Amino acid sequence: DVKVTQSSRYLVKRTGEKVFLECVQDMDHENMFWYRQDPGLGLRLIYFSYDVKMKEKGDIPEGYSVSREKKERFSLILESASTNQTSMYLCASSSRTGLDFGQGTRLTVV
Amino acid sequence: SQELEQSPQSLIVQEGKNLTINCTSSKTLYGLYWYKQKYGEGLIFLMMLQKGGEEKSHEKITAKLDEKKQQSSLHITASQPSHAGIYLCGADHFTSGTYKYIFGTGTRLKVLA
Structure with missing residues (x-):
């Protein structure tokens, strides 16, 4: 079974902090994605990567950056956390049957 | 604007009842996926x-994609409390020269025992 693992289930950070959300997949998938999920808005794509060191902006990249130094790891970075970035963050990697998701990280910025 | 419209937004049914969730796109879908999310x-x-x-x-869940590949439905027969959760449809979407996955806003299902 594919396993997509996010480093934290819950995080609480202060406004202005730099925040790292880590995601690791163990199936050698090339494509990886970061989404945020908010009530009434569904899943919105922040960034995705189709190869090591490659990244593409999704629909809402503002305030975020990503890093893909190794194939199995895709990191989401909040350069200076703000309260409107409080959300559920979901990492995924793609296979022939769609996306395999991590368990999610619920981030609260206070 | 949401490119995948999902309806209803929420649903409360009595255990044992059947239900249907719909997912509609204005564009032809290359692949349509259904996911379930526990809260x-x-x-x-x-x-x-x-x-x-x-x-x-799969078990008591049936999904269909229409001939035009623009609408899908998810049907649950004889619902159980274990079916409760959020159901999301997702699709491959080719835009700006690349494939992206897009999602509906989800349907929140509650099954009353």
């Missing part, structure tokens, strides 16, 4: 549909 957790893959008219079933 506060990640998404679990249910089914993938690719061909117009395709229908798949």
